[in-house]
Amino acid sequence: MANDTLLKVSNVSKRFGGVQAVNDVSLELGGDEIIGIIGPNGAGKTSFFNLISGLFPADSGTIEFDGKDITKTDLPTRARSGIGRTFQVVRPFSGMTVVENVMVPVLINHPRPSVARAKAMELLDELGIADIAERPTESLTLAMRKRVEVAKALGTEPKLLLLDEVLAGLNSREVTDVLPFVTRVRDRGVAILMIEHIVAAVMEVSDQMMVLNNGQVLAAGDPQDVITDPKVIEAYLGTKHTDDTIASNIISEAEQRGSESNA
Numbered sequence: 001m002a003n004d005t006l007l008k009v010s011n012v013s014k015r016f017g018g019v020q021a022v023n024d025v026s027l028e029l030g031g032d033e034i035i036g037i038i039g040p041n042g043a044g045k046t047s048f049f050n051l052i053s054g055l056f057p058a059d060s061g062t063i064e065f066d067g068k069d070i071t072k073t074d075l076p077t078r079a080r081s082g083i084g085r086t087f088q089v090v091r092p093f094s095g096m097t098v099v100e101n102v103m104v105p106v107l108i109n110h111p112r113p114s115v116a117r118a119k120a121m122e123l124l125d126e127l128g129i130a131d132i133a134e135r136p137t138e139s140l141t142l143a144m145r146k147r148v149e150v151a152k153a154l155g156t157e158p159k160l161l162l163l164d165e166v167l168a169g170l171n172s173r174e175v176t177d178v179l180p181f182v183t184r185v186r187d188r189g190v191a192i193l194m195i196e197h198i199v200a201a202v203m204e205v206s207d208q209m210m211v212l213n214n215g216q217v218l219a220a221g222d223p224q225d226v227i228t229d230p231k232v233i234e235a236y237l238g239t240k241h242t243d244d245t246i247a248s249n250i251i252s253e254a255e256q257r258g259s260e261s262n263a
């Protein structure tokens with residue numbers, strides 16, 4: 001394992017009954033990297049995250065994190081060792097303000113409430129959302145709740161953050177607002193694996209991309225190479241195309257988002 005590799009997943013697989021949800025998937029992530037993961041519904045993306053976070057064990061394969069083999073460790077141990085995640089369905093603790101929501105994970109490492117509150121405020125401030133600290137989470141837009149979800153995931157001070165569709169359900173203006181938030185988290189020294197359906201948005205922030213399809217890695221590497229890979233185009237369009245239809249769609253999607261954000 002190279003010195004700067006934070007996460008090394010080797011040939012992990014997971015079967016649920018008759019469904020091979022994850023099939024021989026490998027990935028290597030540096031400590032300051034963002035890898036974007038795309039793929040159709042049911043491709044195994046969330047299941048892959050569940051194997052990394054330790055929600056369930058892999059049937060086979062190994063996972064090394066921060067220089068240690070964590071393949072056999074449970075979810076709380078992995079969380080303590082520095083793996084944080086958001087969930088595809090955002091569920092803030094109701095009846096609580098934003099800062100109180102963020103305090104919950106912070107309390108794990110900082111049990112004194114006054115300290116936890118100060119740490120949570122510091123985090124909100126660094127992420128640029130200190131202004132909503134005292135708002136009840138029920139009053140927030142989905143885009144704001146997604147940001148609070150990221151702040152909560154950072155509350156346990158992870159080295160790796162797994163983001164499962166934090167942009168889903170947002171309009172293109174909100175996506176443009178939330179994307180820099182993801183790079184800001186990375187700039188705080190947190191490596192990121194990011195599952196998204198909005199390909200142009202993933203491309204904008206990812207150092208590498210991986211495409212999953214039927215539980216398998218269809219393509220991985222440089223984002224531009226990945227989205228122009230004929231296998232990826234075929235999986236997305238369902239038929240063989242030799243032109244760059246997907247690439248040009250993605251580029252026009254990106255251009256449109258760019259012009260909206262400048263408007």
Ligand SMILES: Nc1ncnc2c1ncn2[C@@H]1O[C@H](COP(=O)(O)OP(=O)(O)OP(=O)(O)O)[C@@H](O)[C@H]1O
Pocket residue numbers: 016019020021039040041042043044045046047048088
């Ligand atoms: N806990 C589970 N028990 C049984 N089957 C599961 C479980 N989790 C996932 N699966 C199955 O594994 C396959 C992959 O699902 P997964 O949720 O990982 O896909 P996904 O790529 O995250 O899809 P989406 O884009 O819709 O979120 C699906 O067929 C799903 O039904």
Ligand SMILES: [Mg+2]
Pocket residue numbers: 045046047088
């Ligand atoms: Mg999913």
